[in-house]
Amino acid sequence: MRDTAELIPDTTRPNTWDDEALWQALLRREPLPGQFYGVTTQGVVCRFGCPARPPLRRHARFFSSVAEAGKSGFRPCLRCDPAGERAAIHAAAVRGACAAIEAAVEGGDPVPSLAALAERAGYARHHFLRLFREVAGVTPHAFAAALRARRLGEALASGGRVADAVAEAGIGSESRVYEDGARMLGMTPGAARRGGAGEVIRVAFGTGPLGLVMVGMAGRGVCAIELGDDEAVLRASLVARFPRARIEAADEPARAAVARVLGWVEEPRGALDLPLDLRGTAFQRRVWEALQAIPPGTTTDYAALAGDLGLPRGARAVARACAGNGVALAVPCHRVVGRDGSLRGYRWGLARKAALLARESDAAG
Template sequence: MTAEASSPDYQRIAQAIRYLEEHFRRQPSLEEVADAVSISPFHFQRLFSEWAGISPKRFVQYLTADFLKTRLAEAASLAAAADAAGLSAPSRLHDLFVTLEAVTPHEYRTGGAGVRIAYGVHQTPFGPALLAATPRGVCGLHLLAPDNPDATAALAALQKSWPGASFEPDDAITAPLVAQAFAPVAGQPLHLLVRGTNFQLKVWEALLRVPTGQLVSYQHIAQAIGQPKALQAVGSAVGANPIAVLIPCHRVIRKEGVLGEYRWGSATKKALIGYEMAQAERQAAQLA
C-alpha cells in the first residue's frame, strides 16, 4: 500500500533536515545543503521558505540546544503562572480544535469489537500519512517516510492496536479529516477516539494542552498529571501515542534541550517543531 502521489518538495526538505542533523557541528552553508539535496541554492532557499515560512538558517536556530532549553524554561514559567491563576494548564488553545474521547471499557477489553475503521493514505505538509477514523473520531494518524511511503507496516500496527475492529479503505471519509488535521478551522473541532490505559489517557490529555510552538519536558508532563516520579511511564505513554500531530507528542523533549526519540523519525520531529515555531513567531508578529 503506497501513497497516491509522492511529495518531492517535502522529500527534499526532509533530506535537508537530515543532512543538517548529521553535520550540525560544522554548520554547513546554504550552498552545501542545497548540493546535498541536488538543487540550486536559490531554488532550495525558495522551496524551504515557502514550506516553513522562514529561511533554512532561522529554522536551524530553532533546533539548537540553547534555544530549546530557553523554550523549556518558558514552559515552566507559563505553568507557574497558570497554577497561580488556578488554571489546570498553560493553554487550552489546542482544545478549540481537538476533542478527545476514550473507548468504552467493553471496547477496550475486546480490542474495539464492533468498531468500524476507515483508512486512507494522503499527502500532508510532512509527507504522506495514514489516517484511520471511526464514526466517533480519528483513531490513528501515522506519518510515513517521505522517501518510502509504504503504509503496510503502519496499517498492521493499527490493526494490532484494534484487533477486534473491522477495517476498510475509504478515502471519501479520511481525505477531509486529513485536510482538517493540517488546516484546522475555528469552530470545527476534530474528534479523536483513542484506546489506551487510564495512565496513557492522562498523558495524552496533557499533551493536548501544550500550545503550538511551545515545548515541554517529560518532567513537565509528569507533574501536570500529578505523578512527578513516573518519568519512565510518561516516556512510554508519549511514545505510544497513536495519533501524530493532533496529539502533539513531538512537543516533548528532554530537559537538557535534546529532542530525543520520535516514533516517526528524528527528522520529522525536527520538521514539526521548527515548522510550528515559525507559525507561532508569525502569529505573534501579527498580534504585536
C-alpha cells in the same frame, strides 16, 4: 520512572551567562540545566532552583558542573541533590519494587504489601509510598492494577472468554471487570476481547511535508493518525492495534479528516481540532490531555510535564504514555523534549519531530 541519563548534569555553560545573570537567576530560583552555585559559608553546591534560602551575593560562587565544585571543596546539597546520587538510589529502589510486583502478577502470586515493599527497600512505609509515587507516577497498588489490566487486555485480545481472561490476569472478579472495564482498559471488556471486531475503521491517506499521513476513523472519531513512508506499513500498524476490526476505504468524514491534518501540517496554528476516539488507560489519557494543552511553537520536557501532573519524579511514566500515543499531531507528543532540549524518542522518527517543531516555531513567529 526517571531515566538516570536525566540525572547527569550538562557541563556546558553558554557564553551569554555571566556571573551577574547567574546571580539574578539564582534569586528567581530559576532552574538552569548544567549550572550550579556554591555557598561558601556552608560548603555546599546546589542546583539552580534549590528550595534552600539563597545565600548573600558575596557567599555565592558559580560552577558548570558538580565535579568542578567538588574540586573547590564543595559537597552536594542534601536538599536539591545536584549530582543526582540520591535520586538514582531512589529510582533503583522503586525499580526493584516494580520488578517484585511484576513478578508476582506474572506468576499469579499475591502482590507484596506496601509494608513488605518498603521493608525490602529499607524505607519507612509512608516515606516509600511517597517515593514510589514520585518516581513511578502511580502508587504500588495502581501499578499492580495496571499490570493486571495489561494482562487482561492481552488475554482478551487473543479472543478468549472474559471469565478465562479474568482468571488469567488475577483480577479476582468478573463483575468488577464489567463494571470498571472501560476505566481499566480504555474500552469495554467485550471490545477488547473482540480486538475491534464489529467495528469499522475507515482509512484515508494523504501526502504532505512530513511524508505519508494515514487517518483511521472509527464510529466515535479519529482513533489513529500515523506518519510514515509506506502505506502497507501504516496499514499493518493499524491492524496490529485493531486486529479484528473491519478496515475499509475512506468515506467523506475520513477524507475530510486527513485533509484537515495535511492543512494543519502546512500551517500549524492552534490545536488540530478533530473528533477523537482515544483508547488508553486512565493514566495515559491524563497525560494525553496534558499534551493537548501545550500550545504550538512551545515545548516542555518529560520531568516538567510530570511535575505539572503532580508527579515530580514520574518522568519515565510520562514518557511511556507519550510513546503509547497512536494519534500523532492531534495529541502532540512531539512537543515533549529532553530536559536539556535534545529530541528524544518519537515513534514516527526524530527527523519528523524536528521538522514539526521547526514548522510550529516558524508559524508562531
